[in-house]
Amino acid sequence: MSSERQALPSxxxxxxxxxxxxxxxxHATPITAVAVSCLGxxxxxxxxxxxxxxxxxxxxxxxxxxxxxEDLAEEFEFLGARYAxxxxxxxxxxxxxxxxxxxxxxxxxxxxxxxxxxFLPEELDRERRLVLTEIQRRxxxxxxxxxxxxxxxxxxxxxxxxxxxxxxASVRRLERxxxxxxxxxxxxxxxxxxxxxxxxxxxxxxxxxxxxxxxxDHPRPAWPExxxxxxxxxxxQRTRRRARQHVALALSFMGPHFPSSDFLAMDVLSQVxxxxxxxxxxxxxxxxxxxxxxxxxxEPRRDRSHFGVHLGTSLENRQVALxxxxxxLRRVRxxxxxxxxxxxxxxxxxxxxxxxxxxxxxxxxxxxxFELMGAxxxxxxxxxxxxxxxxxxxxxEAARRHLHLEGYACGQVLPxxxxxxxx
Amino acid sequence: MxxxxxxxxxxxxxxxxxxxxxxxxxxxxxxxxLSSDVVRRVLPSGLRVLIKEVYPASVVSxxxxxxxxxxxxxxxxxxxxxxxxxxxxxxSRARPPGALTREIHALGGYVNAFTSFESTCLxxxxxxxHLPAVLDALAETVLNPLFEPAETxxxxxxxxxxxxxxQDRPEAWCTENLLKLAFPRHPYGRPxxxxxxxxxxxxxxxxxxxxxxxxxxxxxxxxxxxxxxxEPTCQxxxxxxxxLAPGPIRPEPPQPVLPQEGxxxxxxxxxxxxxxxxxxxxxxxxxxxxxxxCDLVSSVLGDGxxxxxxxxLRERQGLVTRVGCSAFLERGPGFLLLDCTLPPENLDLVxxxxxxELEALRRGGPTPREMQKARNRAQSAFVFNQETVxxxxxxLGHFEMLGDHTLADLYVRQLAGIRGEEVLEACxxxxxxxxxxxxxxRPPRVGAAS
Numbered sequence: 001m002s003s004e005r006q007a008l009p010s011x012x013x014x015x016x017x018x019x020x021x022x023x024x025x026x027h028a029t030p031i032t033a034v035a036v037s038c039l040g041x042x043x044x045x046x047x048x049x050x051x052x053x054x055x056x057x058x059x060x061x062x063x064x065x066x067x068x069x070e071d072l073a074e075e076f077e078f079l080g081a082r083y084a085x086x087x088x089x090x091x092x093x094x095x096x097x098x099x100x101x102x103x104x105x106x107x108x109x110x111x112x113x114x115x116x117x118x119f120l121p122e123e124l125d126r127e128r129r130l131v132l133t134e135i136q137r138r139x140x141x142x143x144x145x146x147x148x149x150x151x152x153x154x155x156x157x158x159x160x161x162x163x164x165x166x167x168x169a170s171v172r173r174l175e176r177x178x179x180x181x182x183x184x185x186x187x188x189x190x191x192x193x194x195x196x197x198x199x200x201x202x203x204x205x206x207x208x209x210x211x212x213x214x215x216x217d218h219p220r221p222a223w224p225e226x227x228x229x230x231x232x233x234x235x236x237q238r239t240r241r242r243a244r245q246h247v248a249l250a251l252s253f254m255g256p257h258f259p260s261s262d263f264l265a266m267d268v269l270s271q272v273x274x275x276x277x278x279x280x281x282x283x284x285x286x287x288x289x290x291x292x293x294x295x296x297x298x299e300p301r302r303d304r305s306h307f308g309v310h311l312g313t314s315l316e317n318r319q320v321a322l323x324x325x326x327x328x329l330r331r332v333r334x335x336x337x338x339x340x341x342x343x344x345x346x347x348x349x350x351x352x353x354x355x356x357x358x359x360x361x362x363x364x365x366x367x368x369x370f371e372l373m374g375a376x377x378x379x380x381x382x383x384x385x386x387x388x389x390x391x392x393x394x395x396x397e398a399a400r401r402h403l404h405l406e407g408y409a410c411g412q413v414l415p416x417x418x419x420x421x422x423x
Numbered sequence: 424m425x426x427x428x429x430x431x432x433x434x435x436x437x438x439x440x441x442x443x444x445x446x447x448x449x450x451x452x453x454x455x456x457l458s459s460d461v462v463r464r465v466l467p468s469g470l471r472v473l474i475k476e477v478y479p480a481s482v483v484s485x486x487x488x489x490x491x492x493x494x495x496x497x498x499x500x501x502x503x504x505x506x507x508x509x510x511x512x513x514x515s516r517a518r519p520p521g522a523l524t525r526e527i528h529a530l531g532g533y534v535n536a537f538t539s540f541e542s543t544c545l546x547x548x549x550x551x552x553h554l555p556a557v558l559d560a561l562a563e564t565v566l567n568p569l570f571e572p573a574e575t576x577x578x579x580x581x582x583x584x585x586x587x588x589x590q591d592r593p594e595a596w597c598t599e600n601l602l603k604l605a606f607p608r609h610p611y612g613r614p615x616x617x618x619x620x621x622x623x624x625x626x627x628x629x630x631x632x633x634x635x636x637x638x639x640x641x642x643x644x645x646x647x648x649x650x651x652x653x654e655p656t657c658q659x660x661x662x663x664x665x666x667l668a669p670g671p672i673r674p675e676p677p678q679p680v681l682p683q684e685g686x687x688x689x690x691x692x693x694x695x696x697x698x699x700x701x702x703x704x705x706x707x708x709x710x711x712x713x714x715x716x717c718d719l720v721s722s723v724l725g726d727g728x729x730x731x732x733x734x735x736l737r738e739r740q741g742l743v744t745r746v747g748c749s750a751f752l753e754r755g756p757g758f759l760l761l762d763c764t765l766p767p768e769n770l771d772l773v774x775x776x777x778x779x780e781l782e783a784l785r786r787g788g789p790t791p792r793e794m795q796k797a798r799n800r801a802q803s804a805f806v807f808n809q810e811t812v813x814x815x816x817x818x819l820g821h822f823e824m825l826g827d828h829t830l831a832d833l834y835v836r837q838l839a840g841i842r843g844e845e846v847l848e849a850c851x852x853x854x855x856x857x858x859x860x861x862x863x864x865r866p867p868r869v870g871a872a873s
Contacts, residue, residue: 080803243694351531
């Protein structure tokens with residue numbers, strides 16, 4: 001029998017326009033967490049519109065039909081709330097955590113931001129400038145830059161190749177009217193889930209959501225589906241040079257879509273490789289001292305999930321470290337993971353899952369995510385059992401199907417060669 | 424630093440004054456306090472054990488806090504505390520290098536460690552049923568690290584790598600230089616990671632001496648939080664750590680902060696796209712009068728989008744992508760750190776804008792609403808922190824190392840009682856231009872030699 005933390009039972013209600021509301025009672029702390037999530041965003045962007053979702057999302061906090069940006073910030077913060085809009089490749093939304101006694105007020109504010117943003121021209125200009133600076137700043141972060149480069153190289157056409165923030169050129173061109181139209185289409189009740197986890201009665205939490213989102217009562221037009229894309233047939237590489245001490249390198253692979261049994265197998269496999277007791281760290285850093293930072297991770301996506309590996313090393317060790325890293329990936333394609341190792345990794349994965357569920361914000365975000373992506377909100381409770389069922393053979397097959405060593409992309413930020421390095 | 428002498432006030436003095444000033448708490452209905460049901464034992468050896476039973480948790484956090492950090496080091500040994508912390512993972516009498524991490528991961532948990540100016544902490548979180556195994560593993564690790572020459576040699580390379588990677592992180596590099604500028608010849612002025620020449624010549628014997636001197640019973644607190652039973656857990660800890668030398672606490676060497684005559688400034692250049700501007704104002708230590716008012720100063724200035732600096736520089740003027748403010752308040756001297764990321768061409772404008780905002784706050788003080796907002800935010804943050812066993816454990820351990828774990832609750836309660844005039848007084852005393860240190864880290868100017 002397992003004593004791992006089980007996610008608390010959640011209930012699904014369907015509101016007007018198909019809005020799904022998932023609620024779970026959790027009385028551990030006087031906190032309530034809300035996750036509003038909606039399918040759509042970067043996955044529906046074209047190159048010339050790259051960054052439109054992100055900028056539209058940023059404008060949610062920049063004033064509504066009723067309140068200025070300053071008043072919004074003041075009111076949220078006076079309530080001691082934690083709140084933020086988010087944009088990912090597949091989803092948009094916003095999260096809120098607040099002392100439960102302040103939930104009603106904070107939830108109304110959040111809904112107002114999502115449903116009635118004002119897109120004031122002067123606020124838009126300012127926010128656009130800030131986004132442009134952020135895009136620039138991301139170039140200063142070696143790993144972030146390497147990851148962007150590798151993902152941009154992995155796809156030829158699919159919108160997953162586009163950076164969430166957009167590019168300097170595309171963001172400069174986004175017009176206000178366009179942003180307003182885009183936002184008007186983003187939040188559609190039939191593609192949307194609001195998950196609430198708190199120490200209040202489930203029906204009360206549901207009613208608060210229904211009230212806050214009452215005006216969202218009819219679906220918006222569907223997005224066109226992006227064309228599926230196959231993995232590259234040979235490795236692709238993109239390089240940038242900066243005056244740096246270290247090499248930051250990222251590899252991107254097209255993984256299985258979420259939810260699928262291959263996804264779960266790859267999830268376990270990425271844990272075999274990742275972390276301080278994973279194969280990459282043990283082999284590259286502990287045993288061979290080839291780099292300070294090394295890791296791997298699988299990001300669930302609707303089309304092909306993203307399997308990424310990163311490495312921080314010196315220029316001298318770059319080639320050897322990269323070969324050692326690829327060798328570890330080759331190994332998981334060639335040999336099944338020994339059962340003992342699998343048992344250890346599985347315990348680690350499920351333990352981390354239990355630990356993360358202590359936070360209501362994590363519970364709410366996962367309930368909304370699982371429900372939206374087609375796994376169902378109940379998957380939060382079913383996840384441990386699904387992971388326990390994964391066998392070494394299933395992992396081997398998933399690795400062979402998705403970890404194409406001849407078809408990945410590499411992004412890297414390299415220091416200038418020694419002769420040019422400034423002292 | 425004129426306030427330095429007052430930091431010698433003991434935690435208990437501060438506590439009694441805090442208690443007498445404390446107003447009734449009027450926060451969340453379900454407030455129960457963090458320290459209310461903590462079982463605290465001082466074992467005959469002097470080892471402190473703190474256990475808080477939390478239900479239903481299903482996970483447990485265990486932390487070993489050792490009262491040694493960069494403040495206890497001289498220039499010649501800079502980095503030794505952090506190095507010993509790394510070596511805890513590099514083999515003990517019963518565990519080969521790396522085994523501790525593998526063992527804890529295999530139990531479904533994670534383990535990590537950190538070194539600060541004041542403490543070293545080894546901590547982990549695991550599913551509760553593995554508590555006995557984790558206590559065994561951590562106790563053995565803390566008692567018996569090996570410091571083998573080959574592992575020490577390899578770790579020198581790893582730490583130097585870590586050091587170089589910090590230089591590639593522009594904000595961290597900026598802060599490191601700011602502390603150096605603001606606290607010359609004081610341990611705050613040296614990075615906790617240490618100084619390269621000291622690290623390069625690190626010997627196992629040096630590490631062993633440090634371990635023997637500081638990893639002693641009176642200098643260690645073990646903090647356990649989760650669905651555990653206090654009494655048997657305490658007994659288990661006592662048995663496991665019976666071999667710990669009783670040893671006295673070695674006090675920090677005296678480290679006066681040099682007086683500051685005027686504003687200090689340093690300009691850095693790195694291959695960057697954005698610039699970073701950081702400013703530091705020295706503050707009194709946590710146990711000085713006025714320290715908590717400084718926490719509210721920091722909140723009013725830089726906590727959240729509606730704080731003064733963010734509203735002006737980010738929301739209204741769009742001059743910075745990020746601005747934040749934090750008050751570092753510990754047993755030793757404190758400081759207020761302002762931190763902005765911005766396009767390089769805005770550096771002058773932003774610096775001037777910050778000084779204007781500080782001046783406005785020094786003149787008029789915070790509004791009653793700002794005060795209430797700062798209190799609300801502090802109280803909410805405190806409750807959020809209690810969502811996880813590791814959050815509770817970290818807060819309890821932090822305050823225990825400062826002298827008393829119940830300070831955790833008093834800190835928040837006392838914040839609720841601070842008046843606007845006290846915040847105004849703190850601004851006038853500490854936010855003075857001539858006590859400020861400024862570091863700007865920017866891309867090289869076009870045409871300038873690199």
